[in-house]
Amino acid sequence: MHKRLTFVAALAVSACLGLPATAQDTPQLDTVVATVNGTDITLGHMIIARARLPEQYQQLPDDVLFKGILEQLVQQTALSDNFEGDLPARVTLSLENESRSLKAGEVIEKIMAEPLDEAEVQAAYDEQYASAEPEKEFNAAHILVETQEEAQAIKKQLDEGADFAELAREKSTGPSGPGGGALGWFGKGMMVPAFENTVMEMEPGAVSDPVETQFGWHVIKLNEVRDTEAPALDAVREEIELQLRQTRVQTAIEEITEKADVDQSAAEGIDPAVLKNVEWLE
Incomplete structure (x- = not known):
């Protein structure tokens, strides 16, 4: 080449x-x-x-x-x-492909540029956010240690009235230890399964029995639970409009292709490996 x-x-x-x-x-x-x-x-x-x-x-x-x-x-x-002399096949075929691609791109750009109806945007927002079931978010803290025995001893101290944050600062080996074990707010899928499953079954204010994960043994305190709030329309408008335009383009591609006079029967029976024959282009 x-x-x-x-x-x-x-x-x-x-x-x-x-x-x-x-x-x-x-x-x-x-x-x-x-x-x-x-x-x-x-x-x-x-x-x-x-x-x-x-x-x-x-x-x-x-x-x-x-x-x-x-x-x-x-x-x-x-x-x-x-x-x-004559142009090699690789040149003429490349020019044909390039012309086809550029023209198709112009059609897509024109479709993408067509204005969106505000009612359409609002409907998409309502479907995706406003009418969706709110998910739970959790605010928790934990004390992470290496062994089950250490975790059980910590749980006993907490049951006897020890302060959770002080024990976390003293005993926890995790990065949240200096902050009293606080993990802040998190939603579903943000914690490892064993930790998440335990938190989802707890009531606010409760302290869990020791829970094992790949990081060690945890004693967890659930502080609060809240429902997530849907973002305002303006905060997600760009994302929604892009989704609507992409859907519009895909629909247009399918409709235009369906209306075209297409016959692919000549491709039947051809070995797909023939596309590797780049020497034909010379």
Whole structure:
């Protein structure tokens, strides 16, 4: 497979070259910046070339990019003028695929840009948040030790009236120990199963028997339980609108494809491994 002229090479060559003078006082998309063998290179060509550069190259200074892109396009034009014979299949097929992809992308962009009805947004919000069953959140603290015997001894001290936070600061090996074992608020799925299952069965103010997890042995105190509140519409509007637009696009794709005259029968019986035959492209 032939290699393309790289952008890095173009930057290197252009380092010693000056900028061409523009023919118009106010640059436009069709402003000609160079002519190679009678073929015009415009600012539009340069803009689209820059937009397709990898992110690391787009961070280069504007003057460096201008010189590098212009030189790249000049070299490509000069080289293409020297091409003789028929284009290889890999080139013509790539051009066809690229054209098809770009046109399809424009259709999708147009669908995505269509305005959304506020009632549609509100309905999606109501379905996803407002009418959803609230979930529980828990505020708990724990004392983590290495052995069951240590945990049982701590539970006994607590049953006898010891202060939970003081024992946590004194005994807990977990990172929450210095804070009195406080874990703050957490919801379902945020703790390991054995810990979570114990908390969900407790009443506020209760202290659990020792619970074993992969981290060690826990003695847990459940402080409070509350229902989660649905976020305000404006807080999730962007997320909801994106979901609606994506659904709209998917629906449109299916409808447009269904209406198209499609016949895939010729693909039946072809060995899928044939796609590896890249030598056919030469």
